[in-house]
Amino acid sequence: MKLFSRPLRSSNRHLLSQYPSRPVYRTVSFARHPSPSAHKWSHPPSSITIADDEVANLASQPLHALSLADLVKHGRPPLSTEALFSSANFTLSLLPIRLAHRIQALRNLPFIVVSNPNISKIYNNYLHSLSTLLPYNAKTISTLEDEIRFTAVLADLVETHSHTIPTLARGFLECRRYIDPAEVTRFLDEHLRARIGTRLIAEQHIALHVSSQPHQDPKLNPHSIEVDRSSSYIGVIDTALQPAAIINSCGNFVSEICELKYGVRPTWVIDGEPATTFAFVPVHLEYIVTELLKNAFRATVESGRSHEPIVITIAAEPESTADLDKKGVMVSPRAEESDNPPIRPFEDSAPGVTIRIRDRGGGISPEVLPNIWSYSFTTFSEDELPGQTPGSGNMDALNAISGASGEGSSIAGLGYGLPLGRAYAEYFGGGIAVQSLYGWGCDVYLRLKGLGRPKG
Amino acid sequence: MLRSCSQNGSKTLRLTIGARYRPIQRYHYIQVRRVNNAPPWRPASTLDEWVGKEARPISLRQLMVFGRTLTEARLISSANYVRTELPTRLAHRIRDMQTLPYVVVTNPHISQVYELYYKAFETLRKVREIKTLEDNEKLCKKISQTLREHLTVIPQLAMGVIECQDLMKPEDMDKFMNTILRSRISRRVIAEQHLALTETFNSPWHFPDSPHTPSVGTEFVGEVFLKCNAGEVVNRCYNTILSHCSATYGPTTSLPTLKLSGHLDATFPYILSHLEYIIGELLRNSIQAIVERQKSSPRGWEETPPAIEVTVCEAPQHVIIRVSDQGGGVPRDILPYLWSFSKGPRSSQRLENLNQVPKMAATLQELRVSSDIPAPLHASSHPEAHERSDPIGSGHDSSLSSLSSRPSNLRLGMGLPLSRVYAEYWAGKLELHSLEGYGVDAFLQISKLGNKNEQLTMRASMDAV
Numbered sequence: 001m002k003l004f005s006r007p008l009r010s011s012n013r014h015l016l017s018q019y020p021s022r023p024v025y026r027t028v029s030f031a032r033h034p035s036p037s038a039h040k041w042s043h044p045p046s047s048i049t050i051a052d053d054e055v056a057n058l059a060s061q062p063l064h065a066l067s068l069a070d071l072v073k074h075g076r077p078p079l080s081t082e083a084l085f086s087s088a089n090f091t092l093s094l095l096p097i098r099l100a101h102r103i104q105a106l107r108n109l110p111f112i113v114v115s116n117p118n119i120s121k122i123y124n125n126y127l128h129s130l131s132t133l134l135p136y137n138a139k140t141i142s143t144l145e146d147e148i149r150f151t152a153v154l155a156d157l158v159e160t161h162s163h164t165i166p167t168l169a170r171g172f173l174e175c176r177r178y179i180d181p182a183e184v185t186r187f188l189d190e191h192l193r194a195r196i197g198t199r200l201i202a203e204q205h206i207a208l209h210v211s212s213q214p215h216q217d218p219k220l221n222p223h224s225i226e227v228d229r230s231s232s233y234i235g236v237i238d239t240a241l242q243p244a245a246i247i248n249s250c251g252n253f254v255s256e257i258c259e260l261k262y263g264v265r266p267t268w269v270i271d272g273e274p275a276t277t278f279a280f281v282p283v284h285l286e287y288i289v290t291e292l293l294k295n296a297f298r299a300t301v302e303s304g305r306s307h308e309p310i311v312i313t314i315a316a317e318p319e320s321t322a323d324l325d326k327k328g329v330m331v332s333p334r335a336e337e338s339d340n341p342p343i344r345p346f347e348d349s350a351p352g353v354t355i356r357i358r359d360r361g362g363g364i365s366p367e368v369l370p371n372i373w374s375y376s377f378t379t380f381s382e383d384e385l386p387g388q389t390p391g392s393g394n395m396d397a398l399n400a401i402s403g404a405s406g407e408g409s410s411i412a413g414l415g416y417g418l419p420l421g422r423a424y425a426e427y428f429g430g431g432i433a434v435q436s437l438y439g440w441g442c443d444v445y446l447r448l449k450g451l452g453r454p455k456g
Numbered sequence: 457m458l459r460s461c462s463q464n465g466s467k468t469l470r471l472t473i474g475a476r477y478r479p480i481q482r483y484h485y486i487q488v489r490r491v492n493n494a495p496p497w498r499p500a501s502t503l504d505e506w507v508g509k510e511a512r513p514i515s516l517r518q519l520m521v522f523g524r525t526l527t528e529a530r531l532i533s534s535a536n537y538v539r540t541e542l543p544t545r546l547a548h549r550i551r552d553m554q555t556l557p558y559v560v561v562t563n564p565h566i567s568q569v570y571e572l573y574y575k576a577f578e579t580l581r582k583v584r585e586i587k588t589l590e591d592n593e594k595l596c597k598k599i600s601q602t603l604r605e606h607l608t609v610i611p612q613l614a615m616g617v618i619e620c621q622d623l624m625k626p627e628d629m630d631k632f633m634n635t636i637l638r639s640r641i642s643r644r645v646i647a648e649q650h651l652a653l654t655e656t657f658n659s660p661w662h663f664p665d666s667p668h669t670p671s672v673g674t675e676f677v678g679e680v681f682l683k684c685n686a687g688e689v690v691n692r693c694y695n696t697i698l699s700h701c702s703a704t705y706g707p708t709t710s711l712p713t714l715k716l717s718g719h720l721d722a723t724f725p726y727i728l729s730h731l732e733y734i735i736g737e738l739l740r741n742s743i744q745a746i747v748e749r750q751k752s753s754p755r756g757w758e759e760t761p762p763a764i765e766v767t768v769c770e771a772p773q774h775v776i777i778r779v780s781d782q783g784g785g786v787p788r789d790i791l792p793y794l795w796s797f798s799k800g801p802r803s804s805q806r807l808e809n810l811n812q813v814p815k816m817a818a819t820l821q822e823l824r825v826s827s828d829i830p831a832p833l834h835a836s837s838h839p840e841a842h843e844r845s846d847p848i849g850s851g852h853d854s855s856l857s858s859l860s861s862r863p864s865n866l867r868l869g870m871g872l873p874l875s876r877v878y879a880e881y882w883a884g885k886l887e888l889h890s891l892e893g894y895g896v897d898a899f900l901q902i903s904k905l906g907n908k909n910e911q912l913t914m915r916a917s918m919d920a921v
Binding site for chain 2 (some may be wrong): 443
């Protein structure tokens with residue numbers, strides 16, 4: 001049900017031309033996504049047509065909460081053909097539903113927001129992806145050709161959606177007068193968390209496929225995973241991930257950007273237990289660490305204390321004596337306003353890792369502190385936003401350097417680093433806490449729940 | 457006819473039974489074990505009247521400004537404020553207790569606290585308006601006595617809460633405890649402040665009619681220490697706790713050193729005993745964790761334990777003190793109960809320990825129970841800086857006295873939640889982040905300006921919930 005806190009002055013058509021000087025806030029309930037009406041005019045403009053009842057049907061089905069067990073239950077690569085089929089079918093059972101839910105959510109955003117070209121592009125991407133998957137929905141994958149084609153579709157999906165976040169960010173920024181920031185945060189929280197899961201499912205299957213057929217279809221291999229019989233990887237999960245290595249590589253990357261922008265390279269030291277390893281998804285950790293380091297480095301440099309190293313402490317939770325054969329941890333996406341049933345992580349034996357990043361960058365001022373978790377809140381000035389000023393040559397260069405699955409970008413500016421980082425951390429039951437000592441520096445605590453020991 | 461008498465233990469009931477065989481009445485004695493203690497019934501109207509009044513909160517700044525220039529008129533005015541505030545606040549808490557489940561209030565510990573409160577309420581509400589210094593003296597005597605009697609409230613409450621764990625939801629219990637402890641701080645602050653002001657007024661060095669500029673050496677206004685210096689307080693607390701820990705753990709255990717950094721010159725007005733309690737508890741936790749981690753680690757006690765790093769950070773409006781240790785962090789099973797007064801898996805141990813503390817008030821001061829530590833200053837203390845270097849500040853038993861006097865290895869499980877109550881009382885904050893497997897960072901935030909009102913839980917806000 002749409003609730004309007006203030007009656008619209010005129011019909012929707014006039015909104016675009018009026019550009020009201022005061023923001024028109026509406027509270028839209030995202031808790032349930034009502035099925036769109038049967039009329040085509042209720043849909044945002046799109047060149048792709050998918051039957052309404054198809055989307056409605058899919059969106060009405062419940063979302064499956066992803067767990068580690070799901071990701072690894074098909075076995076360690078290289079997979080047998082049957083296992084590969086089972087993985088493909090499992091993926092097929094989940095993805096269309098997830099995409100449909102996202103489409104539904106997008107359709108419920110205010111009209112003026114979805115009309116924005118950026119948001120509209122994302123909306124169309126989702127429709128396109130769903131339309132490519134629907135042909136497979138009706139049948140089970142039981143032949144190798146089907147499986148290869150399916151994996152190609154998945155790869156295309158991953159590729160299409162790899163720039164969703166900057167595009168969405170830009171879109172919401174342009175629409176900020178027409179939508180309440182709290183609503184944006186709510187929508188994005190749900191959307192981005194769901195996206196984490198969707199991409200994980202897709203990428204896991206792709207990785208399993210690739211590592212099971214090392215000598216076939218090299219063009220399907222966008223991730224360049226080296227297949228190694230003794231690899232610690234199971235798909236996208238690295239069971240022997242060393243946080244210190246990730247921190248060092250991300251640190252190098254971010255300090256390069258710093259040098260480009262500020263002329264100075266902050267340093268860091270790692271103490272605690274640098275040799276710790278645990279099971280996690282490397283790209284997730286890279287993203288989180290990059291974002292946190294960006295914040296820390298920027299603060300350090302801008303406060304004039306770039307000679308003081310940032311102290312990063314890695315703490316490994318001691319292994320509990322509980323049952324080590326347990327299957328692993330249940331995923332608990334934050335489920336306040338989504339359809340995902342809330343799942344609390346049960347007691348598991350997977351030891352986690354806590355990383356503390358301590359900087360002397362002067363801390364976060366009390367005025368800014370309440371806003372650090374909202375999307376697109378940033379202390380970067382507006383004219384420095386990526387893509388806004390045509391003359392910002394070095395911004396584009398920085399965008400080009402970006403890594404981390406295409407989501408990394410400039411040193412700061414999108415305002416997504418902290419909330420999205422937290423979404424990644426919380427996806428598997430961890431979290432991020434920020435403690436500011438205004439006038440001194442900041443302590444950031446990144447808690448990561450290990451993914452446990454998979455069977456076999 | 458049943459005649460009920462004392463509180464605990466078995467009682468004998470005397471039953472009069474009609475004579476069956478002989479005209480003489482015969483008493484038969486029956487042993488009945490009294491299971492719980494119902495406080496006697498009292499008329500509610502007087503209490504209602506006081507419950508209806510609102511408490512008037514104060515701020516540190518008001519305390520300071522008020523006490524700086526002490527005249528007889530001001531002292532009398534302070535006395536009258538105390539005379540009405542104490543019964544009002546007591547009444548609110550008594551009413552809170554009356555609304556707790558019956559089975560909780562009949563717990564012997566809670567029941568005892570209830571009785572103490574009611575007695576204090578009855579005593580204080582009957583005091584007439586203060587008009588002369590003699591009246592004030594009488595009031596001060598009553599207040600001192602009440603303060604002393606109430607020294608047992610905290611341990612009693614703590615024990616009662618643990619014993620009643622299954623009778624109430626933990627959130628409700630914690631809310632009740634927080635409210636009652638916060639109110640307790642407020643009453644004792646008001647009371648002790650007034651007693652200290654009276655002392656100052658009566659001391660031979662005080663000239664009531666002299667021009668009001670205080671001497672440079674006056675750093676105390678009553679109980680409020682105007683220039684709490686974070687670095688100095690931390691050092692002092694650390695040394696006190698260190699000596700206590702050495703006594704407990706013995707000379708073979710090497711204890712961690714203290715590493716102070718940051719804006720060590722930061723000063724702010726605060727009630728010294730509160731600050732010392734909080735910092736004392738944090739340091740105590742850190743030292744204990746480090747020592748225990750060393751004992752259980754395979755390396756044994758050979759290596760030097762890692763130092764405790766304390767950083768003081770000063771911002772325009774507040775001072776933050778960060779205590780970082782490498783004590784191994786908080787175990788996962790305890791983490792949910794860290795800030796709660798109901799203690800989860802360690803309850804029975806805590807209960808036993810609580811029973812061993814005779815009376816608990818809670819400050820660093822009574823750490824000096826053993827004879828080799830010098831006795832507290834006498835009541836007629838000279839309000840000059842060097843004699844005030846003793847953290848007590850005044851001679852009477854300050855409210856936080858004996859909690860810290862317990863032996864180091866007696867874990868009560870109250871340090872953190874109680875510290876938080878104190879920190880938040882003056883609109884500050886206490887946060888803890890644990891790096892499991894490594895150590896703990898505790899953050900104490902103190903408002904520097906002293907102009908924030910005490911955070912009471914007002915009747916209105918409670919009824920609204």
